[in-house]
Amino acid sequence: MMIIMKANSTPQQVEHVIEHVKAAGLSVHLSQGIEQTIIGAIGETHNIPADRFEGLDGVEIVQRITQPFKLASRQFHPENSIFPLDGFNIGGEEIAVIAGPCSVESRSQIVETAVAVKEAGASALRGGVFKPRTSPYAFQGLGEEGLEYLAEARAQTGLPIVAEIMSQTQLDLMVKYVDVLQVGARNMQNFNLLRAIGETQTPVLLKRGLSATIEELLMSAEYILAGGNRQVMLCERGIRTFETSTRNTTDINAIPVLKNLTHLPVILDPSHSTGHVDYVAAVARAAIAAGADGLIVEVHPDPAHAVSDGKQSLRPERFAEMVKQVGQIAQVMGRRLVSVRGEYQPLKQGWA
Ligand code: PEP
Ligand code: MN
Secondary structure (H helix, E strand, O other): OEEEEOOOOOHHHHHHHHHHHHHOOOEEEEEEOOOOEEEEEEOOOOOOOOHHHHOOOOEEEEEOOOOOOOOOEOOOOOOOOOEEEOOEEEOOOEEEEEEEOOEOOOHHHHHHHHHHHHHHOOOEEEOEOOOOOOOOOOOOOOOHHHHHHHHHHHHHHOOOEEEEEOOHHHHHHHHHHOOEEEEOHHHOOOHHHHHHHHOOOOOEEEEOOOOOOHHHHHHHHHHHHHOOOOOEEEEEOOEOOOOOOOOOEOOOOHHHHHHHHEOOOEEEOHHHHHOOHHHHHHHHHHHHHOOOOEEEEEEOOOHHHOOOOHHHOEOHHHHHHHHHHHHHHHHHOOOEEOOOOOOOOOOOOOOO
16 A cells, blocks of 8 residues: 655654554555655555545555555656666666676686676676576585685776575675675575565665566565565566577566566566577667666676586677677667776786
């Protein structure tokens, strides 16, 4: 239920309404936009008549949120959610490009990749240290050692880091190192993990599950938001279909659908959604044209020898070309890529 306050309502009136909402056994989520204050009354609201709040001083109107996801819905929060990430904003006019290898493999691999993607125009660095692999015998990630390498790469380049968390047991460690917690497709419905992340204030990149509907993705986001963490980005990373020419099928539709249903920023992962270097740039361009707020792209200095996802990883030069094209599409859309911040010294020239 949304209690929309009058434009001239006072802080005391807002406080008074909040007390009534709590007294009704509901939890309160306050949304103070530029034009409107909305008090979200979240919980079992179906038995509570709207007029219980309608008569209170300062209340303009009470509306029920009809969608099953409440805090994630655009009904509840009409303006786009914009939140800062180490020097730039996610969800506003600027388009973020997160890039880096599937897995952190060594200090030199991640630092060199970080320098190269920054030079090409990336705004954040990705790299997995806990890897969800189909086979238990495949490389599982470097764990804390990998986080230390990521921290070094951040120190060298200033790029904020994005890494996947697979379990609650990794939470304390991860929040010490990363700027964004990535929740992978396979964990989209790990509700205990989502709840635990909801209690942190670390921004989250929540990936859509392999066979999850858009509504299920939004319900998963709701778990994190309900815990009090409002900094959630949604990521379309391709879904399972009958098509076998590509690793997954990019659901481009998901971008405008999500932008319509939710105020949360929407990111596209053209690497996992296509599974092949030859298709990544085309789908990245399409994503920005469709209204995405950013991209997350796998880049590796030597894809042929990557320990995971080499087939879909761009070499830095090809990534740089992609960024230029995406920047042009962004302009057409009245947006711009996050500009490269600061100066840095490339550590090494030339790639394997
Ligand atoms: C990844 O980003 O490397 C990854 C494992 O992604 P997803 O969870 O989308 O499969
Ligand atoms: Mn990967």
